[in-house]
Amino acid sequence: MDKFELKVSGALEHIIHLPDSAQYNVLLRSTFSLVPSTEELPRPLAFVQPTSVADVQLVTQWAQKEKLPLCVRVGGHDSLRRSTLGGTVVIDLTALNEIEILLDEHSGATSDGLKPAGTAKIGGGTLTGNLLAALKAQGCMVPTAAAESVGHAGWAMLGGYSCMSGVLGMGVDQIVGATLVTANGDVVTVSESKNPDLLWGVRGGGGNFGIVVELEIKIYKIEKFLAGGLVFDSQDISSTVTNFLTAYSNLQSSPEMPAGFYGLIGVVNIPKLGKTLVFTYVWLSEDRTGETAWREKMKSLGGVKCIMDAVTEVDACQLVANMSKVAPYGVYGMFKSVNVSGDALRHEDFLKIAVQNIDQMPGLPGCALTIQQYRPPVTSNVESQAVWGPREPHHMLLLIGTSPDEHHPRLQESIDWVDNFEASLRDIILAKSYSPFSFKIDLGSGEEKFRSLKEKWDPEGMWSNAIPGI
Ligand SMILES: Cc1cc2nc3c(=O)[nH]c(=O)nc-3n(C[C@H](O)[C@H](O)[C@H](O)COP(=O)(O)OP(=O)(O)OC[C@H]3O[C@@H](n4cnc5c(N)ncnc54)[C@H](O)[C@@H]3O)c2cc1C
Structure with a gap:
Protein backbone atom coordinates (compact mmCIF):
# COMPACT_ATOMS: atom_id res chain seq x y z
CA MET A 1 0.00 0.00 0.00
CA LEU A 93 5.01 6.02 21.57
CA THR A 94 8.61 6.68 22.61
CA ALA A 95 8.25 10.47 22.33
CA LEU A 96 5.60 10.41 25.08
CA ASN A 97 8.21 10.20 27.81
CA GLU A 98 7.49 12.95 30.34
CA ILE A 99 7.93 12.08 34.00
CA GLU A 100 6.31 13.96 36.89
CA ILE A 101 7.27 12.94 40.42
CA LEU A 102 4.71 13.55 43.15
CA LEU A 103 6.22 12.95 46.58
CA ASP A 104 3.61 12.74 49.33
CA GLU A 105 4.76 14.10 52.69
CA HIS A 106 1.84 12.38 54.39
CA SER A 107 2.42 8.98 52.79
CA GLY A 108 3.57 7.44 56.07
CA ALA A 109 6.55 5.95 54.23
CA THR A 110 9.18 4.75 56.68
CA SER A 111 12.92 5.15 56.36
CA ASP A 112 13.30 1.57 55.13
CA GLY A 113 11.54 2.70 51.94
CA LEU A 114 9.30 -0.34 51.69
CA LYS A 115 6.11 1.75 51.73
CA PRO A 116 5.29 4.03 48.78
CA ALA A 117 6.43 7.63 49.25
CA GLY A 118 4.19 9.04 46.52
CA THR A 119 3.56 8.45 42.85
CA ALA A 120 5.04 9.29 39.46
CA LYS A 121 3.05 10.13 36.35
CA ILE A 122 4.97 8.79 33.39
CA GLY A 123 4.35 9.08 29.66
CA GLY A 124 3.22 5.83 28.03
CA GLY A 125 6.48 5.75 26.05
CA THR A 126 8.89 6.02 29.00
CA LEU A 127 11.81 3.59 28.99
CA THR A 128 13.06 1.89 32.18
CA GLY A 129 16.51 3.55 32.16
CA ASN A 130 15.07 7.07 31.82
CA LEU A 131 12.51 6.46 34.55
CA LEU A 132 15.11 5.20 37.02
CA ALA A 133 17.42 8.16 36.27
CA ALA A 134 14.61 10.68 36.91
CA LEU A 135 13.62 8.96 40.16
CA LYS A 136 17.23 8.70 41.33
CA ALA A 137 17.51 12.49 41.13
CA GLN A 138 14.77 12.60 43.81
CA GLY A 139 16.23 9.78 45.94
CA CYS A 140 13.53 7.38 44.76
CA MET A 141 13.12 4.18 42.78
CA VAL A 142 10.54 1.68 41.58
CA PRO A 143 10.69 -2.00 40.69
CA THR A 144 11.38 -2.34 36.95
CA ALA A 145 12.33 -4.82 34.26
CA ALA A 146 15.90 -6.06 34.15
CA ALA A 147 16.81 -4.04 31.05
CA GLU A 148 17.06 -0.25 30.60
CA SER A 149 15.50 -0.36 27.13
CA VAL A 150 12.21 -2.04 28.17
CA GLY A 151 9.11 0.17 27.98
CA HIS A 152 7.96 0.67 31.57
CA ALA A 153 4.23 0.71 30.77
CA GLY A 154 4.46 -2.52 28.74
CA TRP A 155 6.38 -4.19 31.56
CA ALA A 156 4.10 -2.97 34.38
CA MET A 157 0.76 -3.49 32.64
CA LEU A 158 1.50 -7.08 31.60
CA GLY A 159 2.60 -8.24 35.06
CA GLY A 160 6.08 -6.93 35.74
CA TYR A 161 8.38 -9.38 37.48
CA SER A 162 11.54 -7.80 38.86
CA CYS A 163 14.32 -8.65 41.24
CA MET A 164 12.48 -6.46 43.76
CA SER A 165 8.99 -7.83 43.23
CA GLY A 166 9.20 -10.20 46.19
CA VAL A 167 9.61 -7.15 48.43
CA LEU A 168 7.77 -4.28 46.69
CA GLY A 169 5.26 -6.24 44.63
CA MET A 170 4.70 -6.85 40.94
CA GLY A 171 4.75 -4.08 38.32
CA VAL A 172 1.01 -4.47 37.87
CA ASP A 173 0.45 -3.77 41.58
CA GLN A 174 2.29 -0.44 41.36
CA ILE A 175 -0.27 1.04 38.94
CA VAL A 176 -2.67 3.50 40.59
CA GLY A 177 -4.01 5.30 37.54
CA ALA A 178 -3.77 5.73 33.79
CA THR A 179 -4.85 7.94 30.91
CA LEU A 180 -6.01 6.21 27.75
CA VAL A 181 -6.86 7.27 24.23
CA THR A 182 -9.77 4.98 23.44
CA ALA A 183 -10.95 3.56 20.10
CA ASN A 184 -12.90 6.66 19.06
CA GLY A 185 -10.05 8.99 20.04
CA ASP A 186 -11.44 10.10 23.42
CA VAL A 187 -9.10 10.73 26.36
CA VAL A 188 -10.24 8.71 29.39
CA THR A 189 -8.65 8.78 32.85
CA VAL A 190 -8.83 5.80 35.16
CA SER A 191 -8.13 5.45 38.87
CA GLU A 192 -9.60 3.77 41.95
CA SER A 193 -12.44 6.32 41.85
CA LYS A 194 -12.80 6.96 38.09
CA ASN A 195 -13.57 4.03 35.79
CA PRO A 196 -12.21 1.52 38.35
CA ASP A 197 -13.20 -1.41 36.09
CA LEU A 198 -10.91 -0.08 33.42
CA LEU A 199 -8.08 0.25 35.95
CA TRP A 200 -8.65 -3.43 36.79
CA GLY A 201 -8.40 -4.20 33.06
CA VAL A 202 -5.26 -2.15 32.43
CA ARG A 203 -3.57 -4.03 35.30
CA GLY A 204 -2.87 -7.12 33.21
CA GLY A 205 -4.81 -6.29 30.05
CA GLY A 206 -2.33 -3.62 28.93
CA GLY A 207 -3.36 -1.91 25.72
CA ASN A 208 -6.55 -3.95 25.20
CA PHE A 209 -8.79 -0.94 25.90
CA GLY A 210 -6.81 1.89 24.35
CA ILE A 211 -3.40 3.47 24.01
CA VAL A 212 -2.01 4.23 27.46
CA VAL A 213 -0.55 7.71 27.10
CA GLU A 214 0.14 8.09 30.82
CA LEU A 215 0.55 5.73 33.74
CA GLU A 216 0.59 6.69 37.42
CA ILE A 217 2.71 4.39 39.57
CA LYS A 218 3.78 4.11 43.21
CA ILE A 219 7.34 5.20 43.98
CA TYR A 220 9.65 4.36 46.89
CA LYS A 221 12.15 6.48 48.80
CA ILE A 222 15.12 4.14 48.46
CA GLU A 223 18.45 5.57 47.34
CA LYS A 224 20.93 2.78 47.92
CA PHE A 225 20.57 -0.87 48.72
CA LEU A 226 22.61 -4.06 48.56
CA ALA A 227 22.53 -6.16 45.41
CA GLY A 228 24.71 -8.26 43.17
CA GLY A 229 25.54 -11.76 42.06
CA LEU A 230 26.57 -14.70 44.20
CA VAL A 231 28.41 -17.09 41.89
CA PHE A 232 28.41 -20.72 42.98
CA ASP A 233 30.88 -23.52 42.38
CA SER A 234 29.30 -25.29 39.42
CA GLN A 235 31.94 -27.80 38.38
CA ASP A 236 29.25 -30.41 38.90
CA ILE A 237 26.34 -28.28 37.66
CA SER A 238 23.76 -31.06 38.19
CA SER A 239 24.40 -31.44 41.90
CA THR A 240 24.87 -27.67 42.35
CA VAL A 241 21.43 -27.03 40.83
CA THR A 242 19.73 -29.88 42.69
CA ASN A 243 21.16 -28.98 46.09
CA PHE A 244 20.70 -25.23 45.77
CA LEU A 245 17.15 -25.35 44.40
CA THR A 246 16.03 -27.84 47.04
CA ALA A 247 17.49 -25.79 49.88
CA TYR A 248 16.24 -22.48 48.46
CA SER A 249 12.76 -23.86 48.01
CA ASN A 250 12.69 -25.00 51.65
CA LEU A 251 13.96 -21.60 52.74
CA GLN A 252 11.29 -19.76 50.75
CA SER A 253 8.55 -21.40 52.75
CA SER A 254 10.24 -20.83 56.09
CA PRO A 255 9.29 -17.93 58.40
CA GLU A 256 12.93 -16.88 58.75
CA MET A 257 12.94 -15.32 55.26
CA PRO A 258 13.76 -11.59 55.89
CA ALA A 259 11.14 -9.13 54.59
CA GLY A 260 13.63 -6.97 52.68
CA PHE A 261 15.40 -9.85 50.92
CA TYR A 262 14.69 -11.28 47.48
CA GLY A 263 16.59 -13.00 44.69
CA LEU A 264 16.66 -14.37 41.19
CA ILE A 265 18.18 -17.72 40.24
CA GLY A 266 20.05 -18.00 36.96
CA VAL A 267 21.98 -20.71 35.16
CA VAL A 268 24.18 -18.94 32.66
CA ASN A 269 27.24 -19.62 30.51
CA ILE A 270 30.25 -17.74 31.89
CA PRO A 271 33.52 -17.63 29.89
CA LYS A 272 36.09 -20.04 31.38
CA LEU A 273 33.60 -21.28 34.02
CA GLY A 274 30.98 -22.76 31.66
CA LYS A 275 27.46 -23.42 32.95
CA THR A 276 27.24 -21.64 36.27
CA LEU A 277 24.61 -21.05 38.93
CA VAL A 278 24.33 -17.34 39.79
CA PHE A 279 21.98 -15.99 42.43
CA THR A 280 21.15 -12.28 42.10
CA TYR A 281 20.89 -11.23 45.72
CA VAL A 282 18.86 -8.15 46.67
CA TRP A 283 18.55 -6.69 50.20
CA LEU A 284 16.26 -3.70 49.75
CA SER A 285 15.59 -2.73 53.32
CA GLU A 286 17.66 0.07 54.81
CA ASP A 287 17.60 -1.95 58.02
CA ARG A 288 20.66 -4.15 57.56
CA THR A 289 20.47 -5.94 60.89
CA GLY A 290 21.24 -9.56 60.24
CA GLU A 291 22.15 -8.99 56.58
CA THR A 292 25.74 -10.25 56.89
CA ALA A 293 24.66 -13.45 58.61
CA TRP A 294 21.90 -13.98 56.06
CA ARG A 295 24.25 -13.52 53.12
CA GLU A 296 26.71 -15.99 54.67
CA LYS A 297 23.86 -18.48 54.96
CA MET A 298 22.97 -17.97 51.29
CA LYS A 299 26.62 -18.43 50.31
CA SER A 300 26.65 -22.03 51.46
CA LEU A 301 23.00 -22.89 50.89
CA GLY A 302 22.44 -26.61 50.35
CA GLY A 303 26.16 -27.17 50.88
CA VAL A 304 26.95 -25.40 47.60
CA LYS A 305 29.99 -23.15 47.83
CA CYS A 306 29.91 -19.53 46.72
CA ILE A 307 33.08 -18.74 44.74
CA MET A 308 32.39 -15.05 44.14
CA ASP A 309 30.38 -12.52 46.13
CA ALA A 310 29.70 -9.43 44.00
CA VAL A 311 27.03 -8.00 46.31
CA THR A 312 27.66 -4.31 46.82
CA GLU A 313 25.83 -1.07 47.58
CA VAL A 314 24.03 0.13 44.44
CA ASP A 315 21.17 2.30 43.33
CA ALA A 316 18.46 0.97 41.03
CA CYS A 317 20.05 2.63 37.97
CA GLN A 318 23.33 0.80 38.55
CA LEU A 319 21.65 -2.54 39.20
CA VAL A 320 19.54 -2.40 36.04
CA ALA A 321 22.48 -1.09 33.97
CA ASN A 322 24.49 -4.12 35.09
CA MET A 323 21.66 -6.53 34.36
CA SER A 324 21.14 -4.93 30.92
CA LYS A 325 24.62 -6.07 29.90
CA VAL A 326 23.41 -9.67 30.05
CA ALA A 327 20.64 -8.94 27.50
CA PRO A 328 21.95 -6.48 24.90
CA TYR A 329 19.40 -5.08 22.44
CA GLY A 330 18.95 -7.00 19.20
CA VAL A 331 19.20 -10.79 19.37
CA TYR A 332 18.13 -13.75 17.26
CA GLY A 333 16.55 -16.84 18.68
CA MET A 334 13.88 -17.84 21.13
CA PHE A 335 12.46 -16.93 24.56
CA LYS A 336 9.79 -18.97 26.30
CA SER A 337 8.30 -18.70 29.72
CA VAL A 338 6.47 -21.26 31.83
CA ASN A 339 5.18 -21.18 35.38
CA VAL A 340 5.59 -24.00 37.86
CA SER A 341 4.10 -24.28 41.33
CA GLY A 342 5.56 -22.55 44.38
CA ASP A 343 7.04 -25.76 45.77
CA ALA A 344 8.12 -27.31 42.43
CA LEU A 345 11.80 -26.52 42.95
CA ARG A 346 12.15 -29.19 45.61
CA HIS A 347 10.21 -31.89 43.75
CA GLU A 348 12.16 -34.73 42.25
CA ASP A 349 10.29 -34.72 38.92
CA PHE A 350 11.01 -31.02 38.34
CA LEU A 351 14.64 -31.29 39.42
CA LYS A 352 15.20 -34.26 37.11
CA ILE A 353 13.85 -32.35 34.09
CA ALA A 354 15.73 -29.16 34.99
CA VAL A 355 19.04 -30.96 35.44
CA GLN A 356 18.66 -32.92 32.18
CA ASN A 357 17.90 -29.76 30.21
CA ILE A 358 20.64 -27.70 31.84
CA ASP A 359 23.01 -30.50 30.87
CA GLN A 360 21.89 -30.07 27.25
CA MET A 361 21.98 -26.25 27.28
CA PRO A 362 24.27 -25.05 24.45
CA GLY A 363 27.37 -23.30 25.80
CA LEU A 364 26.54 -19.91 24.24
CA PRO A 365 26.38 -16.64 26.23
CA GLY A 366 22.83 -16.07 24.90
CA CYS A 367 21.50 -19.31 26.41
CA ALA A 368 20.24 -19.28 29.97
CA LEU A 369 17.58 -20.34 32.41
CA THR A 370 16.24 -17.88 34.97
CA ILE A 371 13.86 -18.70 37.80
CA GLN A 372 11.88 -16.00 39.53
CA GLN A 373 9.67 -16.58 42.53
CA TYR A 374 6.23 -14.95 42.72
CA ARG A 375 5.69 -14.15 46.37
CA PRO A 376 2.13 -12.98 47.12
CA PRO A 377 2.27 -9.43 48.53
CA VAL A 378 1.62 -8.80 52.19
CA THR A 379 -1.18 -6.39 51.26
CA SER A 380 -4.33 -8.38 50.70
CA ASN A 381 -6.90 -8.07 47.96
CA VAL A 382 -4.54 -7.65 44.99
CA GLU A 383 -6.30 -10.51 43.24
CA SER A 384 -9.55 -8.58 42.91
CA GLN A 385 -7.80 -5.38 41.85
CA ALA A 386 -6.27 -6.66 38.60
CA VAL A 387 -7.12 -9.00 35.77
CA TRP A 388 -3.49 -10.10 35.95
CA GLY A 389 -2.90 -13.57 37.26
CA PRO A 390 -1.58 -15.97 38.41
CA ARG A 391 -1.71 -15.09 42.09
CA GLU A 392 -0.98 -18.47 43.58
CA PRO A 393 2.65 -18.90 44.71
CA HIS A 394 4.68 -19.93 41.67
CA HIS A 395 7.99 -19.64 39.88
CA MET A 396 8.30 -18.03 36.46
CA LEU A 397 10.91 -19.85 34.39
CA LEU A 398 12.43 -18.02 31.46
CA LEU A 399 14.09 -20.27 28.89
CA ILE A 400 16.45 -18.25 26.70
CA GLY A 401 18.10 -19.53 23.52
CA THR A 402 19.54 -16.56 21.65
CA SER A 403 22.60 -15.16 19.94
CA PRO A 404 23.50 -11.66 18.71
CA ASP A 405 24.92 -13.40 15.62
CA GLU A 406 22.21 -14.45 13.18
CA HIS A 407 24.65 -16.82 11.43
CA HIS A 408 25.88 -18.52 14.59
CA PRO A 409 26.20 -22.23 13.74
CA ARG A 410 24.57 -23.23 17.04
CA LEU A 411 21.62 -20.81 16.90
CA GLN A 412 19.15 -23.46 15.74
CA GLU A 413 20.39 -25.81 18.47
CA SER A 414 19.66 -23.05 21.03
CA ILE A 415 16.13 -22.57 19.69
CA ASP A 416 15.53 -26.34 19.76
CA TRP A 417 16.84 -26.44 23.33
CA VAL A 418 14.17 -23.92 24.43
CA ASP A 419 11.43 -25.87 22.62
CA ASN A 420 12.52 -29.20 24.07
CA PHE A 421 12.89 -27.81 27.59
CA GLU A 422 9.36 -26.40 27.43
CA ALA A 423 8.00 -29.68 26.04
CA SER A 424 9.63 -31.73 28.79
CA LEU A 425 7.93 -29.58 31.46
CA ARG A 426 4.52 -30.15 29.83
CA ASP A 427 3.07 -32.26 32.65
CA ILE A 428 3.98 -29.95 35.50
CA ILE A 429 3.50 -26.43 34.17
CA LEU A 430 0.64 -24.31 35.46
CA ALA A 431 -2.16 -23.25 33.13
CA LYS A 432 -1.48 -19.55 33.69
CA SER A 433 1.68 -18.27 32.07
CA TYR A 434 3.35 -14.90 31.52
CA SER A 435 1.82 -12.99 28.58
CA PRO A 436 4.98 -11.21 27.27
CA PHE A 437 6.48 -14.58 26.40
CA SER A 438 3.36 -16.62 25.57
CA PHE A 439 0.87 -16.76 22.74
CA LYS A 440 -1.96 -18.25 24.77
CA ILE A 441 -3.11 -16.72 28.03
CA ASP A 442 -5.51 -18.11 30.58
CA LEU A 443 -7.30 -15.21 32.32
CA GLY A 444 -9.06 -17.60 34.67
CA SER A 445 -12.06 -16.22 36.52
CA GLY A 446 -11.35 -12.71 35.15
CA GLU A 447 -12.08 -13.71 31.56
CA GLU A 448 -15.81 -12.91 31.53
CA LYS A 449 -15.36 -9.45 33.05
CA PHE A 450 -12.44 -8.81 30.69
CA ARG A 451 -14.56 -9.73 27.67
CA SER A 452 -17.42 -7.46 28.71
CA LEU A 453 -14.99 -4.55 29.26
CA LYS A 454 -13.55 -5.25 25.84
CA GLU A 455 -17.02 -5.12 24.28
CA LYS A 456 -17.74 -1.82 26.02
CA TRP A 457 -14.45 -0.03 25.27
CA ASP A 458 -13.31 -1.72 22.06
CA PRO A 459 -16.48 -2.83 20.25
CA GLU A 460 -14.84 -2.78 16.81
CA GLY A 461 -11.66 -4.58 17.87
CA MET A 462 -9.31 -1.62 17.28
CA TRP A 463 -6.89 -3.08 19.82
CA SER A 464 -7.15 -6.70 18.74
CA ASN A 465 -3.34 -6.89 18.40
CA ALA A 466 -2.83 -5.96 22.06
CA ILE A 467 -1.22 -8.39 24.50
CA PRO A 468 -2.68 -10.53 25.99
CA GLY A 469 -4.90 -11.49 23.09
CA ILE A 470 -8.18 -13.22 23.85
C1 LIG B 1 15.73 -8.12 27.42
C2 LIG B 1 14.37 -8.24 28.05
C3 LIG B 1 14.28 -8.08 29.41
C4 LIG B 1 13.04 -8.20 30.02
N1 LIG B 1 12.99 -8.12 31.37
C5 LIG B 1 11.84 -8.38 31.99
C6 LIG B 1 11.79 -8.42 33.40
O1 LIG B 1 12.79 -8.24 34.09
N2 LIG B 1 10.60 -8.68 33.97
C7 LIG B 1 9.48 -8.88 33.24
O2 LIG B 1 8.43 -9.08 33.83
N3 LIG B 1 9.48 -8.83 31.90
C8 LIG B 1 10.64 -8.60 31.26
N4 LIG B 1 10.66 -8.58 29.90
C9 LIG B 1 9.38 -8.66 29.16
C10 LIG B 1 8.88 -7.21 28.91
O3 LIG B 1 8.61 -6.58 30.12
C11 LIG B 1 7.60 -7.23 28.06
O4 LIG B 1 7.86 -7.84 26.82
C12 LIG B 1 7.03 -5.82 27.86
O5 LIG B 1 5.74 -5.91 27.30
C13 LIG B 1 7.93 -5.01 26.97
O6 LIG B 1 7.45 -3.71 26.79
P1 LIG B 1 8.09 -2.85 25.62
O7 LIG B 1 7.40 -1.56 25.54
O8 LIG B 1 9.57 -2.82 25.78
O9 LIG B 1 7.79 -3.76 24.36
P2 LIG B 1 6.90 -3.52 23.06
O10 LIG B 1 7.20 -4.70 22.21
O11 LIG B 1 7.15 -2.18 22.49
O12 LIG B 1 5.44 -3.57 23.61
C14 LIG B 1 4.83 -4.79 23.96
C15 LIG B 1 3.33 -4.63 23.98
O13 LIG B 1 2.96 -3.88 25.12
C16 LIG B 1 1.82 -3.09 24.83
N5 LIG B 1 2.13 -1.71 25.19
C17 LIG B 1 3.32 -1.23 25.60
N6 LIG B 1 3.21 0.05 25.95
C18 LIG B 1 1.93 0.40 25.74
C19 LIG B 1 1.20 1.60 25.94
N7 LIG B 1 1.77 2.70 26.44
N8 LIG B 1 -0.11 1.61 25.61
C20 LIG B 1 -0.71 0.50 25.13
N9 LIG B 1 -0.07 -0.66 24.94
C21 LIG B 1 1.24 -0.72 25.25
C22 LIG B 1 1.49 -3.29 23.39
O14 LIG B 1 0.45 -4.25 23.28
C23 LIG B 1 2.76 -3.86 22.82
O15 LIG B 1 2.50 -4.70 21.73
C24 LIG B 1 11.87 -8.46 29.26
C25 LIG B 1 11.97 -8.62 27.88
C26 LIG B 1 13.21 -8.53 27.28
C27 LIG B 1 13.30 -8.76 25.81
Missing part, protein backbone atom coordinates in the same frame (compact mmCIF):
# COMPACT_ATOMS: atom_id res chain seq x y z
CA ASP A 2 1.51 3.39 -0.86
CA LYS A 3 1.02 6.88 0.55
CA PHE A 4 -1.96 7.60 -1.72
CA GLU A 5 -3.79 4.43 -0.70
CA LEU A 6 -3.17 5.18 2.99
CA LYS A 7 -4.84 8.60 2.52
CA VAL A 8 -2.38 10.55 4.64
CA SER A 9 -2.89 14.28 4.93
CA GLY A 10 -2.55 17.26 7.26
CA ALA A 11 -0.70 16.92 10.58
CA LEU A 12 -0.37 13.17 10.07
CA GLU A 13 2.11 13.72 7.24
CA HIS A 14 4.67 15.04 9.75
CA ILE A 15 4.65 11.99 12.00
CA ILE A 16 4.14 9.08 9.60
CA HIS A 17 6.92 6.98 8.03
CA LEU A 18 5.88 5.06 4.94
CA PRO A 19 7.74 2.07 3.46
CA ASP A 20 9.68 4.24 1.02
CA SER A 21 11.31 6.32 3.80
CA ALA A 22 14.69 5.77 5.47
CA GLN A 23 13.16 6.07 8.96
CA TYR A 24 10.72 3.25 8.13
CA ASN A 25 13.63 0.85 7.62
CA VAL A 26 15.33 1.98 10.83
CA LEU A 27 12.12 1.44 12.81
CA LEU A 28 11.48 -1.91 11.15
CA ARG A 29 14.64 -3.38 12.67
CA SER A 30 14.48 -1.50 16.01
CA THR A 31 13.16 -4.41 18.02
CA PHE A 32 14.80 -6.47 20.73
CA SER A 33 14.08 -9.75 19.01
CA LEU A 34 15.39 -9.81 15.46
CA VAL A 35 14.58 -12.01 12.50
CA PRO A 36 17.44 -13.47 10.41
CA SER A 37 18.08 -11.55 7.19
CA THR A 38 17.30 -14.72 5.26
CA GLU A 39 13.68 -14.44 6.40
CA GLU A 40 11.35 -11.87 4.98
CA LEU A 41 10.36 -9.43 7.71
CA PRO A 42 6.65 -8.86 8.14
CA ARG A 43 6.15 -5.31 6.85
CA PRO A 44 3.86 -2.85 8.65
CA LEU A 45 1.85 -0.46 6.44
CA ALA A 46 3.56 2.46 8.18
CA PHE A 47 5.12 3.65 11.43
CA VAL A 48 3.68 6.67 13.20
CA GLN A 49 5.60 8.60 15.87
CA PRO A 50 3.19 10.85 17.79
CA THR A 51 4.74 13.57 19.94
CA SER A 52 1.63 14.51 21.94
CA VAL A 53 -1.63 13.07 23.21
CA ALA A 54 -3.38 15.10 20.48
CA ASP A 55 -1.26 13.26 17.88
CA VAL A 56 -2.31 9.92 19.38
CA GLN A 57 -5.96 10.97 19.14
CA LEU A 58 -5.43 12.03 15.53
CA VAL A 59 -3.85 8.71 14.53
CA THR A 60 -6.51 6.70 16.33
CA GLN A 61 -9.37 8.58 14.68
CA TRP A 62 -7.70 8.26 11.28
CA ALA A 63 -7.14 4.52 11.73
CA GLN A 64 -10.73 4.04 12.87
CA LYS A 65 -12.09 5.94 9.86
CA GLU A 66 -9.84 4.10 7.40
CA LYS A 67 -10.36 0.75 9.18
CA LEU A 68 -6.61 0.21 9.57
CA PRO A 69 -5.27 -2.42 11.99
CA LEU A 70 -3.04 -0.93 14.71
CA CYS A 71 -0.09 -2.04 16.79
CA VAL A 72 1.42 -0.15 19.74
CA ARG A 73 5.15 -0.19 20.39
CA VAL A 74 7.48 1.39 22.94
CA GLY A 75 10.65 -0.54 23.84
CA GLY A 76 10.06 -3.15 21.13
CA HIS A 77 10.86 -5.93 23.62
CA ASP A 78 8.02 -8.24 22.80
CA SER A 79 10.12 -11.28 22.00
CA LEU A 80 7.41 -12.63 19.68
CA ARG A 81 7.53 -9.33 17.69
CA ARG A 82 3.82 -8.68 18.28
CA SER A 83 4.47 -4.93 18.50
CA THR A 84 5.70 -4.73 14.88
CA LEU A 85 3.19 -6.85 13.00
CA GLY A 86 2.99 -6.92 9.21
CA GLY A 87 -0.01 -5.19 7.61
CA THR A 88 -0.59 -2.85 10.57
CA VAL A 89 0.09 0.79 11.36
CA VAL A 90 2.64 0.70 14.19
CA ILE A 91 2.28 3.55 16.68
CA ASP A 92 5.66 4.18 18.29
